Amino acid sequence: DVKVTQSSRYLVKRTGEKVFLECVQDMDHENMFWYRQDPGLGLRLIYFSYDVKMKEKGDIPEGYSVSREKKERFSLILESASTNQTSMYLCASSFMRQKIFGSGTQLSVL
């Protein structure tokens, strides 16, 4: 069964901390994505990557960065977490226009 795995289901961090959200896919997909999901706002794209070490900004990249050193792993980095980054973060990988989503990481920044 194909999978996108996000390392943490729930995460609580303090303002100013550096936060790493990890995502691993086992499907050898080239395209990977990070979204955040907020009530009433749907899913908004933060960053995506179409190959190892390649990345592009999505619609709301401010305050975030990403890393893709290996094809199967795509990391989202919050350099200095802020309370407005409290959200559900969803990772996805994609092949032939079909996306598989991870189960999400609920991040709370206090």
Add this chain to the structure above:
Amino acid sequence: AQSVSQHNHHVILSEAASLELGCNYSYGGTVNLFWYVQYPGQHLQLLLKYFSGDPLVKGIKGFEAEFIKSKFSFNLRKPSVQWSDTAEYFCAVLSNFGNEKLTFGTGTRLTIIP
């Protein structure tokens, strides 16, 4: 930039009622269209998709959607809902096939009353 509108934010229906959730997008070129569903506590799953061909597409669990190009719409329908359909539903559009960047609507929360 493309955008997706879902005008129904929260829909409440009784079991066996018929369902139609609206979705409109703004992009004049070729698009691929999707409906995703998120059941409580679960990850986002693909319900159905339209790439080309027959504009009436059928998905899992008895759902269907109709692509009407002239109206820029892709409404989701189900003739008789069940309590287990309680979930959040997201419409999404793909217009840039190169980077596969998907744009989502704001979602519709569906509550089915037994």
